[in-house]
Amino acid sequence: MxxxxxxxxxxxxxxxxxxxxxxxxxxxxxxxxxxxxxxxxxxxxxxxxxxxxxxxxxxxxxxxxxxxxxxxxxxxxxxxxxxxxxxxxxxxxxxDGGPTLRERLGGTAGLSDAMISVLPQYGQLQVELEPHAEDLLATGVTDMRPAAMPQRLDEALETTGRYTASSDSEVAKEQHAWVVGQRAEFAARCADLPDRVSLDHNDLHTNNILGGPTGQVRFYDWGDSVLAHPFTSMLVGLGSLARWLEVDPDDPQVRRPRDAYLEVFGDPAELLAELELACWIGKVARALVWDRALHQEPGEFAGAPLRTLASLRMNSWLAPD
The missing domain is CATH 3.30.200.20 (Phosphorylase Kinase; domain 1)
Known part of the structure; x- marks a missing residue:
């Protein structure tokens, strides 16, 4: 074009x-x-x-x-x-939607408190969208629901296989081979994930949030979104927060926004394991979204899909940038 x-x-x-x-x-x-x-x-x-x-x-x-x-x-x-x-x-x-949350904050001061306000609003949006899964698919959003994810892993491995074959990196070859060996385990864990379904923005960071840090916000730039377990949104939503603040994901500055989000769906203590599993599985969706974004011009980010898949090894919801 x-x-x-x-x-x-x-x-x-x-x-x-x-x-x-x-x-x-x-x-x-x-x-x-x-x-x-x-x-x-x-x-x-x-x-x-x-x-x-x-x-x-x-x-x-x-x-x-x-x-x-x-x-x-x-x-x-x-x-x-x-x-x-x-x-x-x-x-x-x-x-025009006005300044983004990042522009309003101008730094990391107050970021955790802002996300305590923002993430429950995003959760409410997801709850409102839950009855509209088929409508979302009809727009062309990719199906990344738990049952579809084993197939999506195979698609991601096709992409990373091509990258690995063209790379001289022994690290890349080892990473790809390791992920290939996890296909059965990945499918089993997908089957364990409860079948909640909503829209996953898949790039939920402060530059895609309009308004804030308190009060009503709106969410912007939906080009990376997929239909998935709603909690997979926290892979970027909480992961980017931890990286911006340079803290561990168990730090209170991350835990409090996390729990505020989960309260929209129920008791955070009872939902934490579900969130962690959803985000771990969501790394495959994130890898495919990387591939989709880089399809026309891979450039310096050509290895991003493989790095994201390889982060399954961490057994954590955190993924690399």
Whole structure:
């Protein structure tokens, strides 16, 4: 997709203006293209109602366009409400959501307390989405439910096998061989995971949270999301928190947000083992999401899917960056 071509840009700007007019909004500045990546692009425009953004994901993540429409219909409190959606062309026009949580905090001070407020809101969003599994699949979200995960591991191993075959790294070869040897154990542990199902954002960090640190927030950038056990979201949600704070996952600064999230679903003490197993299994989904993101341009992150799979060895919910 040549998102930088004059033809594509002219069509996108024309659609943007048509949809703004239909919504009673007037553009008051030039349209710019602040982000252009191999996996998608974003256009920005100022209007008399504030900044708007046209997002055009690539074919690997174009499901995000109909997903936004579904989320705005089912759980509007927690997401941006699109101004317009064109599923056929894979375009979504969004209002500006304001500063991210990372921008508001400006550092790690207060981050743990902020996540105590944020993660239960995310849990509530997941609860609202639980009855809509089939609708989520219909948008094109990948099925990463526990029963599907043994097959997903095989798919991930195909990817890491190609990487290993092209690599001179003995470490990579050993890591890949170790994961291959865990297929039966992995399938058995998938069967042990309770069959809760909801949307896993799969990249739940402070730059994808709009608002905060207290009060209502909204969740943004759903291009990595999958249908999975809801607790798998904490693989990134809690893992990134521990890394940002440079603390152990058992540190109170991580435990308190974790328990606040689990309280949405029940007694945290009774759910902790389920969360840890869900996150351990979710590493395979994360590896496949890495592969999806890197499909067009692996670059320096080419080894990320294998590193994520190899972190199954840790028997922990933590995964490497």
């Amino acid at each position: 040549n998102w930088s071509s004059e033809e594509w840009l002219a069509q996108a700007v024309s659609w943007l203006d048509e949809e703004l007019m239909a919504a009673g909004i007037e553009r008051v500045g030039e349209v710019t293209q602040p982000r252009l990546k191999p996996w998608g692009t974003v256009l920005r425009a100022d209007t008399d109602s504030g900044t708007v953004w046209l997002k055009a994901p690539g074919p690997e993540t174009v499901f995000e366009v109909p997903l936004y429409r579904l989320l705005a219909s089912v759980a509007p409190k927690w997401v941006l409400d699109p101004i317009a959606v064109d599923v056929e062309r894979g375009w979504v026009l969004l209002p």
